[in-house]
Amino acid sequence: MDNNCNDKQFRAHVLAEALPYIQDYTHKVIVVKYGGNAMINDELKNSVMRDIVLLNLIGVKVVLVHGGGPEISEMLKKVGKESVFIDGLRYTDEETVEIVRMVLAGKINKSLVNLIERIGGKAIGLCGIDGHMLKCETADPKLGYVGKITEVDTKIIT
Template identity: 50%
Template sequence: MSLTPSAADKKARTLSEAMPYIQRFFDKTIVVKYGGNAMTDPQLQDSFARDVVLLKLVGMNPVVVHGGGPQINELLKKVGKQGEFIQGMRVTDEETMDVVEMVLGKVNKDIVNLINKHGGKAVGLTGQDGAFIRAEKMLLESKDEPGKMLDIGQVGEITKIDPTIISFLDSGDFIPVVAPIGVAPDGETLNINADLVAGKLAEVLKAEKLVLLTNTPGVLDKDGNLLSGLTPKNIDDLVADGTLSGGMLPKISSALDAARSGVKSVHIIDGRVEHALLLEILTDEGVGTLIKSK
């Protein structure tokens, strides 16, 4: 089927617009946190997998870090357990940890299979593989009783990431797909927030970009308007007045830490938009919120 002159011109302009970005980001690492609706809607799953494969084909090095919140909550309900969160972190007792490991293992395989189906060469990993994500138990300070520390179970904060295995896979044209499970010094497995893993991995790999997919157009103000650019001062104000809370807290914290640690560009974008990843990386407009280091 032939294109009309206007349609052909539009396609040509889009391809032409992408060219400088392909040149600029050639052989650069792009860390992508994959979550939200993009993980559960079949059409968006396909769109995401195609985007990742295309980025690899044009010479970039995408690294995917995924969560599995909705799937974990669903399985917990089936076993008669209610998911509980404190300051955006999932309370993870031994039984919940078993569910987390089971769900993340399946989600990881599904993402790998989908990327491979679309022509990529994906390899699934957890932080247990080669013990490349080392962690210790996380304690949270109580909001109600300052100074009191809360034990939220088998939840980890990262102490070290060894980038060797990721760099090796990148050099072999593989696409790493990482599940956010870490290893404690005693060998205990720890559930780590996927946003935090993505941010720390971007820092360690000296990534060009960190892109966090979410279920909103980006970071919103109290009136629901998109905030296209945020500084640390803006973020402190938004946390103080309650605009940012719950699951957005670790996302923002991860994004800000990555920006301060040398990741050149950090974005929170709407994973409900088809091909959001390509729009963010390969077009002039981009989508979502840019986190600036200062």
């Protein structure tokens, strides 16, 4: 009985502390960057997705921007293509772009959407090229197709 009381008190305390943030961010859009290395641990991945579902349930609109470096490296290795890094950034030629797109948009994106829906949330998976949502420019020619985002058309996500 005592543990149950402590648990209820703890939950009430957490909610009381969270209330100002809930009030500030309800009906707002937040962008969450979820890096590929954070996806390696399934327990952590499930926890992050539960938090995203919770944020949505309290009225926060979440745009999840995910990475996938480890899975990209794994797929490149499977197809016999070596990953080349220059100053910590992956050199990306045309063939690598296709593999990156396949892994990010086809595998990871759909997997995260599925996980969010299994947890009880609703999600759609988009890629930056969908609806011309992202515009970018070459970051540094020595990196190949690596670029910097210059413009985001938010109409498709808001």
